[in-house]
């Protein structure tokens with residue numbers, strides 16, 4: 001067979017393996033200077049629901065018609081747990097969860113950690129390893145923790161297990177969240193949604209509570 005990429009002769013002078021670049025730390029790995037701060041006084045008590053940050057959020061909003069409606073429970077330290085039940089509407093391959101939706105569930109859980117610091121933060125980078133397929137009807141049990149804080153950067157990691165906390169690992173994630181001011185939302189969001197949120201004191205009080213001075 002001709003024309004196959006693999007059957008092409010190596011270009012002259014390329015017989016030596018290229019020098020590998022030095023191993024680099026992922027931007028989601030906390031630097032040595034990072035710290036683990038105490039829980040904020042406003043953090044939800046251990047064992048209680050963290051609560052939805054926005055009613056229309058795809059990940060946690062109770063008013064979202066097709067969202068994941070995830071609920072997250074605060075842990076004892078800088079950690080949370082969450083469960084995501086994979087439904088027929090979440091399929092990628094037949095009978096299996098779509099990877100992008102699993103990533104969303106991880107993002108939502110990791111994002112909830114910021115409540116423990118009382119910090120408004122958005123996902124800057126999210127890395128995901130898909131370890132095994134997740135069948136429809138299974139419950140993904142997610143445990144997430146903050147791994148370090150450095151300036152505006154909040155580092156975190158999570159693991160999703162099938163069926164419960166002792167089930168087989170299906171997905172792992174590491175994230176870098178960046179603290180932002182409330183203006184991040186009010187300046188960039190669609191004006192009618194921002195107005196609706198601002199006009200509704202119940203919807204917005206949590207967001208206001210998030211205001212920080214990075």
Ligand SMILES: CCCCCCCCCCCCCC(=O)SCCNC(=O)CCNC(=O)[C@H](O)C(C)(C)COP(=O)(O)OP(=O)(O)OC[C@H]1O[C@@H](n2cnc3c(N)ncnc32)[C@H](O)[C@@H]1OP(=O)(O)O
Pocket residue numbers: 027053054107108111120121122123124125151152153176178180185194197207210
């Ligand atoms: C209305 C209702 C409101 C509800 C409120 C609830 C909130 C909860 C919502 C939760 C919803 C669920 C979660 C969601 O879905 S959140 C939604 C998905 N995420 C976003 O939309 C974020 C989009 N990105 C941005 O807005 C900006 O890029 C941000 C704000 C992130 C940074 O732009 P900003 O101009 O502010 O800062 P900076 O650029 O100086 O960067 C600062 C530092 O960070 C480092 N860096 C940045 N990015 C990366 C990267 N990718 N890898 C590695 N490093 C990165 C950067 O090098 C720098 O480091 P250093 O030089 O200092 O060392």
